[in-house]
Amino acid sequence: MQRIGVFVCWCGSNIAGTVDVVAVAEALKKEPGVVFSTDYQYMCSQAGQDLIVSSVKEHNLTGLVICSCSPRMHEATFRKTAQVAGLNPYMVEIANIREQCSWVHKDMPIGTEKAIILGKAAVAKVNLNAPLTPGESPVTKRALVIGGGIAGIQTALDIADAGFPVDIVEKKPTIGGKMAQLDKTFPTLDCAACILTPKMVDVAQHENIRIFSYSEVTDVKGFIGNFDVTIKKNARFVNEDICTGCGDCVTKCPQKKVPNEFNLGMDNRSAIYIPFAQAVPKVATIDPAHCTMLKTGKCGVCSKVCKANAIDYTQKDEFITERYGAIVVATGFDPISMDKFDEFAYNQSKDVITSLEFERLTNAAGPTAGKLLRPSDGEHPHKIVFVQCVGSRCDSCAEKGKEYCSKICCMYTAKHAMLTRDKYPDTEVYVFYIDVRTPGKNFDEFYRRAVEEYDVHYIKGMVGKITPEGKKLMVRASDLLDGKQLNIDADLVVLATAIEPDKSARSLATMLTASMDTNDFFTEAHPKLRPVESPTAGVFLSGTCQGPKDIPETVSQAGAAASKVIGLLAKDKLKGNPCVASSDELMCNGCSSCEKVCPYGAITYENKEFRMPDRTTRVRRVASVNPAVCQGCGCCTVTCPSGAMDLRGFMNEQIMAEVDAICK
Amino acid sequence: MNKKYLREDIIRMSGVNPKKCMRCGKCSGTCPAYDEMEYHPHQFVSMVESGDIEPLLESDSLYRCLTCFACVERCPRGVEPAKLIEAVRLTAIRRQGANRLTPNDIPAMLDDEIPQQALVSAFRKYTK
Numbered sequence: 001m002q003r004i005g006v007f008v009c010w011c012g013s014n015i016a017g018t019v020d021v022v023a024v025a026e027a028l029k030k031e032p033g034v035v036f037s038t039d040y041q042y043m044c045s046q047a048g049q050d051l052i053v054s055s056v057k058e059h060n061l062t063g064l065v066i067c068s069c070s071p072r073m074h075e076a077t078f079r080k081t082a083q084v085a086g087l088n089p090y091m092v093e094i095a096n097i098r099e100q101c102s103w104v105h106k107d108m109p110i111g112t113e114k115a116i117i118l119g120k121a122a123v124a125k126v127n128l129n130a131p132l133t134p135g136e137s138p139v140t141k142r143a144l145v146i147g148g149g150i151a152g153i154q155t156a157l158d159i160a161d162a163g164f165p166v167d168i169v170e171k172k173p174t175i176g177g178k179m180a181q182l183d184k185t186f187p188t189l190d191c192a193a194c195i196l197t198p199k200m201v202d203v204a205q206h207e208n209i210r211i212f213s214y215s216e217v218t219d220v221k222g223f224i225g226n227f228d229v230t231i232k233k234n235a236r237f238v239n240e241d242i243c244t245g246c247g248d249c250v251t252k253c254p255q256k257k258v259p260n261e262f263n264l265g266m267d268n269r270s271a272i273y274i275p276f277a278q279a280v281p282k283v284a285t286i287d288p289a290h291c292t293m294l295k296t297g298k299c300g301v302c303s304k305v306c307k308a309n310a311i312d313y314t315q316k317d318e319f320i321t322e323r324y325g326a327i328v329v330a331t332g333f334d335p336i337s338m339d340k341f342d343e344f345a346y347n348q349s350k351d352v353i354t355s356l357e358f359e360r361l362t363n364a365a366g367p368t369a370g371k372l373l374r375p376s377d378g379e380h381p382h383k384i385v386f387v388q389c390v391g392s393r394c395d396s397c398a399e400k401g402k403e404y405c406s407k408i409c410c411m412y413t414a415k416h417a418m419l420t421r422d423k424y425p426d427t428e429v430y431v432f433y434i435d436v437r438t439p440g441k442n443f444d445e446f447y448r449r450a451v452e453e454y455d456v457h458y459i460k461g462m463v464g465k466i467t468p469e470g471k472k473l474m475v476r477a478s479d480l481l482d483g484k485q486l487n488i489d490a491d492l493v494v495l496a497t498a499i500e501p502d503k504s505a506r507s508l509a510t511m512l513t514a515s516m517d518t519n520d521f522f523t524e525a526h527p528k529l530r531p532v533e534s535p536t537a538g539v540f541l542s543g544t545c546q547g548p549k550d551i552p553e554t555v556s557q558a559g560a561a562a563s564k565v566i567g568l569l570a571k572d573k574l575k576g577n578p579c580v581a582s583s584d585e586l587m588c589n590g591c592s593s594c595e596k597v598c599p600y601g602a603i604t605y606e607n608k609e610f611r612m613p614d615r616t617t618r619v620r621r622v623a624s625v626n627p628a629v630c631q632g633c634g635c636c637t638v639t640c641p642s643g644a645m646d647l648r649g650f651m652n653e654q655i656m657a658e659v660d661a662i663c664k
Numbered sequence: 665m666n667k668k669y670l671r672e673d674i675i676r677m678s679g680v681n682p683k684k685c686m687r688c689g690k691c692s693g694t695c696p697a698y699d700e701m702e703y704h705p706h707q708f709v710s711m712v713e714s715g716d717i718e719p720l721l722e723s724d725s726l727y728r729c730l731t732c733f734a735c736v737e738r739c740p741r742g743v744e745p746a747k748l749i750e751a752v753r754l755t756a757i758r759r760q761g762a763n764r765l766t767p768n769d770i771p772a773m774l775d776d777e778i779p780q781q782a783l784v785s786a787f788r789k790y791t792k
């Protein structure tokens with residue numbers, strides 16, 4: 001029989017205002033197993049905790065019931081108190097008489113009655129509690145970063161600088177992400193390449209970092225501290241270790257009509273290519289969809305010109321398996337497709353472009369060597385219209401737009417408009433906006449400069465329709481402040497397109513059992529207090545895969561994710577959560593129901609031999625829970641049709657005892 | 665008619681929720697009849713929302729809308745301004761009386777010249 005102590009907290013007037021705490025303590029004294037019951041103003045304070053410790057000693061208590069705030073708030077506190085008092089920390093139960101009682105009731109007698117009932121349930125449970133000890137598992141001191149944009153780069157550098165090995169898996173032939181495609185960056189207008197490429201070089205040269213470029217993660221098994229990950233290195237038909245990146249093959253390849261994805265298809269590249277001059281790793285890649293040698297067996301020019309002998313037409317995809325202690329997702333974003341927005345005529349005119357295309361058109365390394373020219377005829381545009389919120393904040397059109405604000409487009413549009421006016425004072429620049437959202441350090445000042453110093457015409461209103469007419473684009477829009485409908489004959493229109501998570505994010509989330517929101521952004525463990533951790537232990541989030549962000553925010557989050565990873569890898573062993581499920585093999589019928597509902601993939605089945613009463617042996621398929629993966633959510637216990645699955649710390653009989661206590 | 669009731673009536677008839685409007689002006693930016701109108705599509709939305717409906721009922725704008733549905737097609741928030749305009753128009757017509765149909769009225773209207781469709785849509789419209 002337990003010797004239970006009950007401690008009723010006032011929480012100042014938070015609880016005592018609507019619950020008669022003295023009456024609760026009195027009433028619970030009469031419950032089976034309770035040998036001591038008292039109340040105190042602030043149980044979580046040092047004095048309150050001391051009261052608990054001394055009472056445990058004085059009354060030889062074996063279990064504790066704390067009637068206080070939510071267990072989310074102070075369960076950990078009181079478990080530590082129990083430990084100090086020499087009890088197993090899992091011999092403590094919290095009755096939540098604040099959030100679930102005093103805060104929702106106004107009437108003292110009702111509040112008091114409910115608090116007593118909640119207390120009785122907790123007492124009934126503690127009567128059946130057993131000491132629990134968390135298991136331990138080792139930590140593999142190596143991290144995996146998926147995605148090599150600025151987010152992945154920063155996270156990898158920070159982890160590597162702390163002394164831990166890091167692998168970056170990047171699906172493109174080079175790291176760098178979207179930032180490598182940008183021209184100048186708000187709010188300071190430093191050139192993206194000048195601040196990004198040194199970091200890319202740091203990654204390449206860091207002794208603790210390995211880059212798997214042109215590679216993907218294809219399988220993830222295991223759990224925090226010990227993830228077994230399969231990485232597929234796509235065949236690039238060039239031996240990375242000997243290619244010097246000289247580019248001779250690229251110049252000589254006769255197949256030169258391949259749309260260049262780095263310049264968003266605005267110019268062409270060869271079948272063998274290096275995405276851009278500062279690529280890391282700087283090695284060539286053959287695009288098998290366009291190489292004539294790989295398609296028809298005829299050509300082989302690149303192999304003849306390559307002095308390093310790096311070309312290998314027989315190269316195969318390679319699979320590598322590696323163990324990691326932590327995984328960071330940094331898969332970034334993409335602009336959404338404009339195909340379904342007919343009103344903006346994106347597919348009808350080459351002179352309607354997206355903002356990312358505009359970045360390439362103004363970038364010195366872009367298709368026009370940095371000169372702003374109309375894609376249709378290469379002429380210099382005079383009247384340029386920027387449209388904000390294209391496809392963002394759009395809730396009627398889930399099949400084409402996004403309900404959220406993409407967060408970065410107000411600022412980069414101000415940047416584009418300002419830079420255009422700065423470089424080409426003969427241009428007239430219009431920006432159509434619904435709101436200008438510039439909350440950030442020096443952001444609003446930046447936007448105001450575009451208006452006040454650079455004479456950009458900001459017009460509140462949305463563009464309704466764009467019609468190509470001859471060489472012009474007729475832009476029909478409203479000017480809500482002047483109460484006018486405008487018709488502007490523009491030479492170039494730039495659409496600030498909404499952004500969405502990378503398309504591969506969902507399948508990756510499934511592999512990682514990490515959760516996502518309805519927009520496919522990865523979800524954080526807590527939106528305020530744990531913003532860089534995924535709810536899945538050991539999986540961390542960095543950059544725009546978690547939500548729209550600019551570079552400063554991405555880099556801060558990348559560093560935060562790295563520090564969480566470092567905190568994890570610095571440990572030699574991990575203490576698990578002892579409140580995990582386990583199945584009673586004698587009752588399990590191997591039906592697979594539990595495996596289907598487990599969100600963490602903790603359940604597997606094994607064939608086991610059982611001695612039958614008639615002394616024969618029989619092989620049966622039974623469920624087995626990996627305690628290191630199980631998060632104790634309890635889905636399996638309520639699903640199991642045979643009642644074989646049970647959750648330690650929340651055993652079926654404990655829950656039933658609580659229900660009985662409430663219904664009595 | 666009581667202002668609040670009028671607002672609710674128009675919202676009910678049209679099935680439009682004007683609160684969804686984010687005041688972007690895309691409807692008015694796309695409306696081909698804009699210059700003919702005193703009150704523009706986005707104003708219909710915001711004036712119905714604020715219950716300021718009398719001026720709309722008296723305005724010619726009601727009859728300038730082409731019911732082309734460009735605003736409905738392009739509104740990013742799915743507000744459907746043209747349906748709201750239609751409801752205001754119906755209210756104006758109803759105030760002049762004789763604007764409702766019952767099934768009993770239909771036989772008298774049957775005429776070889778009138779397409780069936782017109783009767784069906786009139787029925788749909790005037791029984792709301």
Ligand SMILES: Cc1cc2nc3c(=O)[nH]c(=O)nc-3n(C[C@H](O)[C@H](O)[C@H](O)COP(=O)(O)OP(=O)(O)OC[C@H]3O[C@@H](n4cnc5c(N)ncnc54)[C@H](O)[C@@H]3O)c2cc1C
Pocket residue numbers: 146147148149150151152169170171172175176177178179182184185186187215216217330331332333334335355356357359408412415502504505508542543544545549550551552554
């Ligand atoms: C037009 C435009 C202008 C901008 N201008 C500015 C500016 O001036 N200032 C500013 O601060 N911000 C600006 N931004 C925002 C900036 O681009 C982003 O904040 C930044 O690029 C986010 O970095 P990231 O690493 O999270 O994502 P990304 O840059 O998208 O990097 C993600 C990387 O992960 C890789 N990846 C994706 N999926 C996988 C997978 N499954 N496996 C392996 N690899 C994968 C991708 O190939 C990519 O390399 C601008 C954005 C746009 C669109």
Ligand code: SF4
Pocket residue numbers: 249252253254255270271272286290291292293294299300301302303
């Ligand atoms: S073999 Fe392929 S990549 Fe090499 S030069 Fe010929 S077409 Fe280009």
Ligand code: SF4
Pocket residue numbers: 388389390392393404405406407408409410411435436437496
């Ligand atoms: S950041 Fe600005 S342009 Fe982009 S969706 Fe939000 S409000 Fe619109």
Ligand code: SF4
Pocket residue numbers: 684685686687688689690691692705706709738739740741742743744745
């Ligand atoms: S387009 Fe829709 S959201 Fe925009 S002003 Fe018109 S009704 Fe409101």
Ligand code: SF4
Pocket residue numbers: 691694695696697698705728729730731732733734735736745746749
């Ligand atoms: S339906 Fe009427 S208000 Fe809407 S765009 Fe057409 S004419 Fe304008």
